[in-house]
Amino acid sequence: MTPLILMLLLLSSLIHGHAQSQPKNQSFISLLITQNGLDFVKDLLVKEAISSIVSLRLHNIEKSTNIPLVGNVYMRLSNITINQIDVPLSHVKPGETGISIIASGVSCNLTMNWYYSYSTWLVPFKISDRVSAQVQIEGMEVGLTLGLENKEGSLNLKLKDCGSHVEDISIKLDGGASWLYQGVVDAFEEQIVSAVENAITKKLKEGISRLDSYLRNLPKEVPVDEHASLNVTFVNDVLLSDSSVGFETNGLFIESASNPIPNLGHTNSILPVLCTNSSKMLGITLDQAVFNSASALYYDAKFMHWIVDQVPDQSLLNTAGWRFIIPQLYKKYPNHDMNLNVSLSSPPVVEISNQKVGAHILADLTIDVLEDDEVIPVACISLLIQASGSVNVNGNNLVGAVRLDDFAMSLEWTNIGNLRMYLIQPVMWTLIETVFLPYVNAHLSKGIPMPIIHGFTLQNAEIILSTSRVTVCSDVAFGESEKLL
Numbered sequence: 001m002t003p004l005i006l007m008l009l010l011l012s013s014l015i016h017g018h019a020q021s022q023p024k025n026q027s028f029i030s031l032l033i034t035q036n037g038l039d040f041v042k043d044l045l046v047k048e049a050i051s052s053i054v055s056l057r058l059h060n061i062e063k064s065t066n067i068p069l070v071g072n073v074y075m076r077l078s079n080i081t082i083n084q085i086d087v088p089l090s091h092v093k094p095g096e097t098g099i100s101i102i103a104s105g106v107s108c109n110l111t112m113n114w115y116y117s118y119s120t121w122l123v124p125f126k127i128s129d130r131v132s133a134q135v136q137i138e139g140m141e142v143g144l145t146l147g148l149e150n151k152e153g154s155l156n157l158k159l160k161d162c163g164s165h166v167e168d169i170s171i172k173l174d175g176g177a178s179w180l181y182q183g184v185v186d187a188f189e190e191q192i193v194s195a196v197e198n199a200i201t202k203k204l205k206e207g208i209s210r211l212d213s214y215l216r217n218l219p220k221e222v223p224v225d226e227h228a229s230l231n232v233t234f235v236n237d238v239l240l241s242d243s244s245v246g247f248e249t250n251g252l253f254i255e256s257a258s259n260p261i262p263n264l265g266h267t268n269s270i271l272p273v274l275c276t277n278s279s280k281m282l283g284i285t286l287d288q289a290v291f292n293s294a295s296a297l298y299y300d301a302k303f304m305h306w307i308v309d310q311v312p313d314q315s316l317l318n319t320a321g322w323r324f325i326i327p328q329l330y331k332k333y334p335n336h337d338m339n340l341n342v343s344l345s346s347p348p349v350v351e352i353s354n355q356k357v358g359a360h361i362l363a364d365l366t367i368d369v370l371e372d373d374e375v376i377p378v379a380c381i382s383l384l385i386q387a388s389g390s391v392n393v394n395g396n397n398l399v400g401a402v403r404l405d406d407f408a409m410s411l412e413w414t415n416i417g418n419l420r421m422y423l424i425q426p427v428m429w430t431l432i433e434t435v436f437l438p439y440v441n442a443h444l445s446k447g448i449p450m451p452i453i454h455g456f457t458l459q460n461a462e463i464i465l466s467t468s469r470v471t472v473c474s475d476v477a478f479g480e481s482e483k484l485l
Helices: 003-020 037-053 178-216 288-301 326-332 420-445
Strands: 031-035 059-067 071-086 089-095 098-120 123-151 154-165 170-175 221-223 230-233 245-249 254-257 282-287 303-306 338-344 349-352 358-370 374-394 397-415 456-466 471-476
Touching: 037 089, 037 098, 037 178, 037 326, 037 471, 059 178, 071 178, 089 178, 089 471, 098 178, 098 471, 170 178, 170 326, 170 358, 178 420, 230 288, 245 471, 254 288, 282 288, 288 397, 326 374, 349 397, 358 397, 358 420, 374 456
Parallel strands: none
Antiparallel strands: 031 245, 031 282, 059 071, 071 098, 089 098, 098 123, 123 154, 123 170, 221 230, 230 254, 282 471, 303 338, 338 358, 349 358, 358 374, 374 397, 456 471
16 A cells, blocks of 8 residues: 555545544534624514514403583494504624514504594484594514523524514504594503504514524434434534624434434634625535544445446456456456455545545455356555635526546555556546546535535535535525515
8 A cells, every 4th residue: 555545545544533423512513694684684584573463453442531511432442453564674683692583663553443432411312433444653673682592402592682662553443533532542542552552562472582582492413314413412502793693513424313412502702704795695604523423424335336337438348458457367357347345444534624625535346256146355455635626506406517637546455466557547547537536526426414404505605615615605585485583
């Protein structure tokens, strides 16, 4: 074995062991929601809050009041319904104490029925009437403050403060006694305002409670395939700045049947999410340990071994195709079919730099001759493949493709005499280019899922490479049929 292959084998074993023993509270995938991202989510929440409040019916209001020259008048407001809400201005502001959302200049239109009855000494019977009314509320301010924390690997959303305040209200009565107008305004203005404020506050609390339940129940594993999942258990504290909210997840690959132990420790760290375009809504950074954990998992599960019995140039799977390359093989097994038995000798090693994503792959290729029902191994060649790759985003998946940069080879053993490796090298290059890499790229094209909440889709994503990390900077879209609250 050449010194270069020996060195890479040692490096691979060290990384393999390191990936298997990572502490549970370390983060290998970090997420950062920027101010633009927070604004986007805020707008979604405001839209859904409006949807939940419109058509809301308030409790009936009734009251008796004394009107000069008339006496005691009984009045009741019923079918009080919020028909329209307009939120012209809203903003969200994260900070050390939590995330504040404030909507100002809110206007609200209500319809209702009103009934009145009274008796007077002027007539010997009760006078009553039923008419409709329009209520317009202006200058309302609605605010809430949310706390967000990691509790045993899940996100908890806590409503720290919530309230609303009305600046102005106008009531338009349709029909009825006009002289009662001021009496209705005086009698019900404060109660209508209070009812609207309480109803909106109650609806907001209900919505935040549902959102909290949703966040608590976010899955801690994202399936990759039937064999592996991505451990997206939250670790460490939620990181709040004056313009962003950051999260950290474990991010390593685990077997689908395993039960990850949630992190119970909380230690702050600085998120290595660096997006050159500050207008992007979301940044996701993946450490190269994520990819190496996938490599180690599939290697341990014995998935990095396969028999090649079909190639683009099928003549290479018959000894006749090798008669000028390995004459003794053809002489000993003339016109025999062959298989190529490929087995990786260690997990592939992924290394990320500012310039590229690189991979080092150590494999043993055994040449098998098929004779009747017998498979006869005749030679084994060790390969060190050096590849570089591209990384892209497809939907919410991080996908990739690799290309061959270089490879080295050495003869492990042979039972057909000495092999002239310089003759075999062009064939190996062809096999790597036309068989091995297309097989790898077919799997890489499926990608790995990024920790994105259901309903959101990455858009206009950019890829940034840095030392040992790849960062996805992206805008997001939200499905029209989806709901957050």
